[in-house]
Amino acid sequence: MTQHIVIIGAGFAGLMAALSAARLRDEKGVSPKDLKITVVAPEPALVVRPRLYERNPASMVARLDELFAATDIDFHAGHVDTIDSENGTIGIGGSEGQVSSLRYDRLVVATGSHGFQPPIPGLSDFGHNVTDFEGAVALDRHLHALAERPSSVARNTVVVGGGGFTGIEVATEMPQRLREILGQDTPIRVIMVERGPVIAPDMGNEPRPYIEARLRELDVQTVLGSGIVRLDGSGVTLENGEQIETETVVWSAGMRASPLTAQLPAERDNLGRILVAPDLRVPGSPRIFATGDTAKAATDNDGNFSLMSCQHARRLGAFAGHNAAADLLGEPTLAYDQPSYVVCLDLGADDAIFTRGWSPRTVEITGAEAKKVKMDINAVWIYPPAAEREAAFRNAFEARTVDF
Ligand SMILES: Cc1cc2nc3c(=O)[nH]c(=O)nc-3n(C[C@H](O)[C@H](O)[C@H](O)COP(=O)(O)OP(=O)(O)OC[C@H]3O[C@@H](n4cnc5c(N)ncnc54)[C@H](O)[C@@H]3O)c2cc1C
Known part of the structure; x- marks a missing residue:
């Protein structure tokens, strides 16, 4: 049989x-x-x-x-x-x-x-994600539709919820992606909100300063120690009461x-x-x-x-x-x-960081060389064979x- x-x-x-x-x-x-x-x-x-x-x-x-x-x-x-x-x-x-x-x-x-969706009011109605195909395509459609709306602080702001691996890759890609859609001179803002005390909590102390410097270089703002507690059509409210005007929230916290x-x-x-x-x-x-x-x-x-x-x-x-x-x-x-365990984290145009080991994670390659490795991984290594x-x-x- x-x-x-x-x-x-x-x-x-x-x-x-x-x-x-x-x-x-x-x-x-x-x-x-x-x-x-x-x-x-x-x-x-x-x-x-x-x-x-x-x-x-x-x-x-x-x-x-x-x-x-x-x-x-x-x-x-x-x-x-x-x-x-x-x-x-x-x-x-x-x-x-x-x-x-x-x-x-x-x-x-x-x-x-x-992607894990905690029961945050407004998250299922106003939050986007890149953790599944449909979510990522819907976000892309939304970003392109922003170009049809009048320019405003809320339109030009993207809030990324979660400062882990996915949140960092979304946030560092976003400035260039937004400018391509909204125009190079548009005053865009990308803000990463992380409830914990540091970004990339799983990354460890050795790689973190490089990632933080890159976020500053790209003008990605980080808000630490206060999570998102509410979303609506005009923005997000944080645990500390702060409100951020935005029409785009990308939720990237947890699987x-x-x-x-x-x-x-x-x-x-x-x-x-x-x-x-x-x-x-x-x-x-x-x-x-x-x-x-x-x-x-x-x-x-x-x-x-x-x-x-x-x-x-x-x-x-x-x-x-x-x-x-x-x-x-x-x-x-x-x-x-x-x-072996390695991490290659994308940090936007011409930059990435490649680490080896569990703890501590040792930084092996950064900058354009690491970006090349990242593109090889993303565009070649992980694709199915012929x-x-x-x-x-x-x-x-x-x-x-x-x-x-
Ligand atoms: C934005 C993002 C960035 C990432 N970056 C990295 C990275 O840099 N490096 C890295 O190593 N990992 C990364 N990951 C993680 C990586 O993508 C996942 O760990 C990986 O996809 C898991 O592979 P899998 O085969 O277990 O599951 P998946 O790739 O999720 O595949 C699951 C399959 O099961 C099917 N399926 C699900 N439910 C059912 C059902 N009930 N019946 C039938 N079929 C079903 C799905 O359609 C799919 O075909 C990233 C993930 C995301 C979302």
């Missing part, structure tokens, strides 16, 4: 899982008729989420149809609503309201994450794992990620693996854990897919590891084995 690996999600982790499973199937000389691999997602396309803060986010999508065809990976369009781990099936909703189900022998949950993780009977962290076993299996559900942003996995023996990052998602995905196939083919599963079987399998193998 045909065995079936089902992978939910066509993001970085889902794609690498599918390619890695197909690679092992190929290596073992097993026919796709005997071991079927199916990716379930709304579209056979990878949204390049790390680029959604850039201009023209609508173009940040890579089609996967040809790649799947070249590697004998099936695709099923739909949104998975239920996981029945007892009976080994998933329930899928289609775009026209139709409902179907798929049986699996091994399941890989790679449904990613979404949460896909809600599907809540359907698995396993322990989750405060971000909703499943605390997975070393081979990325979901504890208590021997036929299910969780990966990418849905999983929290130990990266080494020093107490570090995977983060919600593309860097971790690709490698986690490659291990999960390999292990799902290995488990069905009678091969031993492999323990995930990812000893729709060519051997190249695709090599890419998946390297995602699992090559360290930075």
Whole structure:
């Protein structure tokens, strides 16, 4: 009887899982008729989420149809609503309201994450985001529509809520992006509001002064120690009572794992990620693996854990897919590891900062050289491989084995 690996999600982790499973199937000389691999997602396309803060986010999508065809990976369009781990099936909703189900022998949950929206009055009505494709495209449309409105302080001001990695990338890209839309001489303001005492709280002390200097150079104002407590059509109110006139708020504070993780009977962290076993299996559900942003996995023996990052998602995905196939083919599963950790943070035109290590983070490259690395990462490294079987399998193998 045909065995079936089902992978939910066509993001970085889902794609690498599918390619890695197909690679092992190929290596073992097993026919796709005997071991079927199916990716379930709304579209056979990878949204390049790390680029959604850039201009023209609508173009940040890579089609996967040809790649799947070249590697004998099936695709099923739909949104998975239920996981029945007892009976080994998933329930899928289609775009026209139709409902179907798929049986699996091994399941890989790679449904990613979404931006966290706290219950701040007005946030859902007036806040924008760049954490998902639709949000980033809506923000872009809104920014372009500003050009049709009369110039005012509120029109020319963008407030970024949250001073973490995403907030900094949005804020440092925004001056140039706004001037291109509103005109080079328009008196624009970009204000980053961070509730904590410092920007880039996860970055540590060594990289922070460089980032702060860059924000000053770009004239991005920072308000620290006071969060946004209310939004309306004319602006935001901060905890300290200050009001900022603005017609554009970009909320960039916090991520949460896909809600599907809540359907698995396993322990989750405060971000909703499943605390997975070393081979990325979901504890208590021997036929299910969780990966990418849905999983929290130990990266080494020093107490570090995977983060919600593309860097971790690709490698986690490659291990999960390999292990799902290995488990069905009678091969031993492999323990995930990812000893190196680097961050390359975009700081607008011609600038970025590249750090290595968890704590402390050592600054390795800055300025135009780091920007070049960032553009290589964003425009080349994280894109899917060409729709060519051997190249695709090599890419998946390297995602699992090559360290930075
Ligand atoms: C603005 C921004 C900047 C970033 N910058 C960086 C960076 O510089 N470096 C870095 O390493 N990381 C960065 N990240 C984080 C990175 O994008 C994520 O960690 C990564 O996308 C996670 O990959 P994933 O495959 O787990 O999930 P995703 O990429 O979120 O993919 C999830 C997939 O699952 C599908 N899906 C979801 N729910 C369902 C369902 N119920 N049924 C079927 N399909 C479903 C989705 O359609 C999608 O195909 C950034 C993220 C953002 C938003």
